[in-house]
Amino acid sequence: MARALMNFLDPQAIALGVEAQDNEAVIRLLAGKLETLGYVKATYADAVVKRETTMPTGLPLGYALNVAIPHTDPEHVLKPGIALAVLHKPVDFANMEDPDEAVPVGFVFLLAINDKDKQIDMLQEIMDTIQSEAALVSLSNAKTFEDIAAVIG
Amino acid sequence: MAKQKTVLFACGTGVATSTAVNAAVTEAMKSRGLTFNAMQCKATEVPSLADNVDLIVSTTPISASVTVPVIKGLAFLTGIGKDKALDDIEAELRK
Numbered sequence: 001m002a003r004a005l006m007n008f009l010d011p012q013a014i015a016l017g018v019e020a021q022d023n024e025a026v027i028r029l030l031a032g033k034l035e036t037l038g039y040v041k042a043t044y045a046d047a048v049v050k051r052e053t054t055m056p057t058g059l060p061l062g063y064a065l066n067v068a069i070p071h072t073d074p075e076h077v078l079k080p081g082i083a084l085a086v087l088h089k090p091v092d093f094a095n096m097e098d099p100d101e102a103v104p105v106g107f108v109f110l111l112a113i114n115d116k117d118k119q120i121d122m123l124q125e126i127m128d129t130i131q132s133e134a135a136l137v138s139l140s141n142a143k144t145f146e147d148i149a150a151v152i153g
Numbered sequence: 154m155a156k157q158k159t160v161l162f163a164c165g166t167g168v169a170t171s172t173a174v175n176a177a178v179t180e181a182m183k184s185r186g187l188t189f190n191a192m193q194c195k196a197t198e199v200p201s202l203a204d205n206v207d208l209i210v211s212t213t214p215i216s217a218s219v220t221v222p223v224i225k226g227l228a229f230l231t232g233i234g235k236d237k238a239l240d241d242i243e244a245e246l247r248k
Contacts, residue, residue, distance in 0.1 A: 055165035055196065055213055061231050071169050096170070096212055097227045116168040116193070123173040131232035 004121035006153040010037055011145040013083035023093045024049050027070050030083035030110040039081035039112045047072040058093030058103035065106025067130045068093040077114040084109055086139055107139060158246050159190040161202055163211040167195040170212040174226040178210060181239050187246050208245045
């Protein structure tokens, strides 16, 4: 199963039932957690927010609730990690492939990547997870880290 | 045997989604009996690298000035349209 993903997903960087006005609020909430936990530099949050406006990361999966995977350049990252937000109400991210199109997102995986060759498994497991609608439904019902580990791990 | 083709995988940062797509395409083409040289870059670097590659697979929009064939890589992230994208890549590699 998705062991590499679980290795990088910090239990303290998971936010469930998040109420956010917009995608920037979600990114800043999760980036703040990664910074506090020592995964990223203070420059990371601004860099991700800025990048999201020019190169968005919303992934249209064909579900009611889709996924976004905001991230930025390795120079802002201290060590690899993932933060996850499950949103109470969806917020719009722009479509990665078509930035003019809005994608309603219910799940945000904020990625801190600094060595792509060592983090291939993690990236592939995120893709496997989000391509399973059943996994996402379980994630939206998750109440604890154990629930999430049961879905992803 | 024909010269090995070079595929350039592009995304916003050149480290995240292009890595996942590169891994997925490499694996799928291997099972179809095809290998290729893989390169990765940021979308903004594509115009300067395009002349030296046979095919581009990108998860983000690519400058219209690029004349090398471009295949959309989002299918490998979402799973939607993945088989068609693989068929398109295979066709380019067998040219």
